[in-house]
Amino acid sequence: MRVVIGYGLAVICSYIVGAVLVSQGNISSIVELGFEITLQQRFDAASHDLMNMYGIYLPLIAIALLIAFAVAAFVIRRVPHLRLLGYILAGFVGMIAIHVILKQVLGLSGIAPTRTLLGLFAQGIAGALGGYSFCWVTRQNESDRSSG
Numbered sequence: 001m002r003v004v005i006g007y008g009l010a011v012i013c014s015y016i017v018g019a020v021l022v023s024q025g026n027i028s029s030i031v032e033l034g035f036e037i038t039l040q041q042r043f044d045a046a047s048h049d050l051m052n053m054y055g056i057y058l059p060l061i062a063i064a065l066l067i068a069f070a071v072a073a074f075v076i077r078r079v080p081h082l083r084l085l086g087y088i089l090a091g092f093v094g095m096i097a098i099h100v101i102l103k104q105v106l107g108l109s110g111i112a113p114t115r116t117l118l119g120l121f122a123q124g125i126a127g128a129l130g131g132y133s134f135c136w137v138t139r140q141n142e143s144d145r146s147s148g
Contacts, residue, residue: 006137011062014095014130021122023049025113060098065130068094084135091131092124099123
């Protein structure tokens with residue numbers, strides 16, 4: 001049950017952070033054009049993206065993290081002392097893979113900020129936070145390890 005909860009939390013965490021970073025990346029492009037953006041407009045843009053990207057972006061994140069965490073679990077069985085790093089890297093790579101694969105398959109970047117290295121890295125950070133949350137929720141405490 002811990003794995004299911006951890007996975008769900010990882011997907012939600014990655015989605016929230018990823019969507020907010022997308023909106024701020026888009027706003028950054030607007031600011032570069034010379035427009036002034038208020039803090040309220042930044043919050044409005046972030047909430048708009050959170051409420052409107054879930055239909056497409058959330059399932060992509062769910063699939064990417066499912067694959068990434070499965071691969072990480074396979075590797076971590078052989079090197080359990082790298083569990084935290086493994087899941088953080090899995091989330092990071094999973095989120096970047098979404099955008100790289102979309103670019104290669106469709107020939108376009110569906111999310112504008114990921115056209116830059118910084119924007120792509122920011123999405124990786126969102127995935128890394130999801131990986132961290134998965135690792136944290138699914139950790140076993142000492143009493144669990146000694147009894148099972």
